[in-house]
Amino acid sequence: ATTLGAAAAQSGRYFGTAVAGGKLGDSQYTTILNREFNSITAENEMKWDHTEPSRNNFTFGSADRIANHARSQGKQLRGHTLVWHSQLPDWVKAIRDANTLRSVMNNHINTVAGRYRGQIHSWDVVNEAFADGGSGQLRPSVFRDVLGNGFIEEAFRTARTADPGAKLCYNDYSIEDWNSAKTQGVYNLVRDFKSRGVPIDCVGLQAHFGSGGAPGTFQTTIANMAALGVDVQITELDIAQAGSTQYANAVKACLNVQRCTGITTWGIRDSDSWRGSENPLLFDRSGNKKPAYESVLAALNGT
Numbered sequence: 001a002t003t004l005g006a007a008a009a010q011s012g013r014y015f016g017t018a019v020a021g022g023k024l025g026d027s028q029y030t031t032i033l034n035r036e037f038n039s040i041t042a043e044n045e046m047k048w049d050h051t052e053p054s055r056n057n058f059t060f061g062s063a064d065r066i067a068n069h070a071r072s073q074g075k076q077l078r079g080h081t082l083v084w085h086s087q088l089p090d091w092v093k094a095i096r097d098a099n100t101l102r103s104v105m106n107n108h109i110n111t112v113a114g115r116y117r118g119q120i121h122s123w124d125v126v127n128e129a130f131a132d133g134g135s136g137q138l139r140p141s142v143f144r145d146v147l148g149n150g151f152i153e154e155a156f157r158t159a160r161t162a163d164p165g166a167k168l169c170y171n172d173y174s175i176e177d178w179n180s181a182k183t184q185g186v187y188n189l190v191r192d193f194k195s196r197g198v199p200i201d202c203v204g205l206q207a208h209f210g211s212g213g214a215p216g217t218f219q220t221t222i223a224n225m226a227a228l229g230v231d232v233q234i235t236e237l238d239i240a241q242a243g244s245t246q247y248a249n250a251v252k253a254c255l256n257v258q259r260c261t262g263i264t265t266w267g268i269r270d271s272d273s274w275r276g277s278e279n280p281l282l283f284d285r286s287g288n289k290k291p292a293y294e295s296v297l298a299a300l301n302g303t
């Protein structure tokens with residue numbers, strides 16, 4: 001196959017990208033998007049600050065634009081994200097009463113996931129809830145501090161009702177190395193949810209890598225998470241300097257695990273990346289395919 005999406009589809013996987021709604025009028029951007037990728041994640045537009053800037057005042061204009069583009073182009077749509085401590089409006093951060101926050105969180109999930117019910121392939125229900133470093137515990141946030149650790153379970157149960165057809169993912173960064181306390185924290189959460197019947201279908205490994213690429217244990221982490229009975233998705237892949245070998249190895253780690261079902265890069269051209277001058281993506285600032293593009297395509301084609 002000659003495009004990333006078609007090549008990934010040969011093994012039943014998707015190959016997606018984060019999309020910034022404001023760039024859909026850029027014909028170079030949209031040409032590459034429509035040609036190469038068969039899944040879309042809104043880079044910012046489905047986040048809480050965009051969708052509910054003040055309490056119970058929902059604004060879906062920019063998210064709808066991306067959802068409509070995905071639908072009209074026949075692309076899968078990943079939902080990103082329902083509950084996250086960042087890009088969270090101040091009015092939510094200020095809530096101190098548990099009953100109020102519980103009802104606000106569930107109303108947000110019901111309204112946002114409800115609006116796109118039936119259209120979302122996978123939702124990042126909870127994003128980045130674990131602390132960095134060696135604790136293996138949840139990070140401080142209004143959700144943890146006011147509702148306790150159980151906010152994650154509550155969010156997943158609410159999301160299941162709001163959109164029963166969507167796969168429900170826990171998504172985080174720096175959980176790619178098996179030998180890290182943060183990875184173990186997420187693993188234990190998923191194992192606990194599966195053992196108690198809390199609805200969870202997938203783990204998203206963001207995969208924002210330095211120039212060395214994925215850690216040597218990346219495939220082990222994917223396989224061990226999958227063995228818990230969930231899909232694994234690489235949800236925000238980018239690699240500083242975009243080495244071809246590093247990109248091919250990250251993709252192969254997914255292809256080697258049956259339940260690793262899709263890969264998303266966090267942007268299209270280097271100029272679209274949140275990482276400034278690191279040039280971590282598959283297309284250069286002029287929209288040309290980089291060497292890493294060719295190595296990823298070859299890996300997806302098994303050649």
Ligand code: G3I
Nearest residue numbers: 018043044080081086087127128173206208236266273274
């Ligand atoms: O749109 C405004 C613009 O009008 C304004 O002039 C400008 C000045 O700061 O800000 C623009 O908004 C920025 C927005 O990106 C759009 O470019 C925000 O400041 C900036 O904070 C925001 O950054 C996003 C970041 O999440 C916020 O946390 C990045 O685009 C986005 O790529 C990044 O994505 C996250 C994932 O959601 C979760 N995982 C990590 C990943 C990378 O940080």
